[in-house]
Amino acid sequence: MQWGRHVAGLVFSCVFVVSCFTNKFVLSVLNFTYPTLFQGWQTLIGAALLLLSGKLGWVEMSRISRSAAVSWLPGSVLFVGNIYAGSRALSHIDIPFFFTLQNSSHVVSCVILRVVQREQKTPWLKLISIGVMLLSAVNLPFYDPQPDRSGYLWAVGHLLCVGAYRVFQVHYKSTNLSDLEQQCINYLFSVLLLAAAAHPTGDLTGALEFPSLRSYTFHCGCCASALLGFFLLLATVKLKSRLSLEHFRVWIFLSKVTAACLSPFIFNMDVNAASLACVIFSHVGEALLVYSERDSHL
Template sequence: MHWKKHVTGLTFCFFFVPSYFTNKYVLSVLKFTYPTLFQGWQTLIGVLLLLLSGKLGWVEMSSFSRSAALSWLPGSLLFVGNIYAGSRALACLFDQAGYTWGVIHLCSLGAYRVFQTHFKPNHLSDIEQHYVNYLISVLLLVLAAHPTGDLFGAWKFPFLLSLRFQSGCCASALLGFFLLLATVKLKSGLASEQCNMWIFLSKVMAICLSPFVFISDVNTPSLACVVFSHIGEVLLVYSDRILR
């Protein structure tokens, strides 16, 4: 039914906006500037919930070979770069370094989408790809926690034991997992062009609602990042329409 496609898209938006707002709250409002630990926590919870969901039959996960996982390794590395740079950008919001990390985030995300589209292995489902992504992310982020100084710096974080911080971290992990499931459902039930349109719409919704939730300091660099990001999404939708 046509209305089911709208329900799938609205469900994706329902999880997309709160997920990104929660991440922004922890990283930029509470100023938890230790993304290796924050993203490591999120991906660890993602691995555990995927394993639990697979055992309970909520998602389809079959056993796959080591060679299949290795074939997806470049995608996993791009995924790690994407989430790490995105978190760094949010942690350094309106700082000069934040824009640098924002550009790295956009480049990593674009490269990941290209790899996912053109080099997608037939022997790994979307859920299994994300499972490999999460495993690689946990490993790399744990190894990077000490060299980056995040491991020891987090102990000095003033809100470490506060209910706001702990609730935000738990909410971000759960919302991130449900966003993953909603994304997989969106891609499996809709055409690529429609998926990209819903992703674009969810980002527009987040931009429009953000001033009502957070105090925003709009300046030229931040506005340029928003504009170029959305131009990229529009071009992605347009390219899918041309290629069809």
């Protein structure tokens, strides 16, 4: 029923916004800038809950074959790059600016497709939309009142991984893996890789000396971020099963706009007219992209 689709969309949007704010709170307000541990914790809890849910029959998951898991490993590598660089960037950049940079990942997807599918012609409206998003992202660092070079560099790595992962996920040839099974592989691979990298990167030593390590607020924030990440996965899969790809993208767009609009009321931000214009134009470009791709598959 139509109302059921709206409810699923609203639930997804609420979980998306709260999850985004919780991650920002832990990374920026509490200043827990140790992504191997933070993302390792999130993916560990996500993997455990997903496997438990599958075992209890709460979600549909089949046994993942070794060949299917190996063939999905490039996607898992991109996923780890996505969450690691994303955490680094989000800890330094305000949420509206983060989404402005993240939107330009569509440029990466478009370039990869043009290289892989040389015969494909890009619609003019889509070219305009990605051009607007690219210009907004490129100009943002120059107009940001408090630019953080490290944050923007990590954001570049994040958007590259997001754009490449989007292409890989949509054009992955195997039909043996569902979205939940793909994410299960991502989680397990992430846990192993991030755990191995915790000591060499110095995150483990730094976390042991973290001032708020025994703080009740810190523990609640970390637990909430892990649980919300899992609930966001379930809400995403549920919404995709109920809606067409076009309407699913609309809900993602609305969720990001909602988070960007509400974040100044939750977190301290320094913004001027020029940087605000970059944010607005980026979302206008994203809206044009959603409209231009209403009949496509990416």
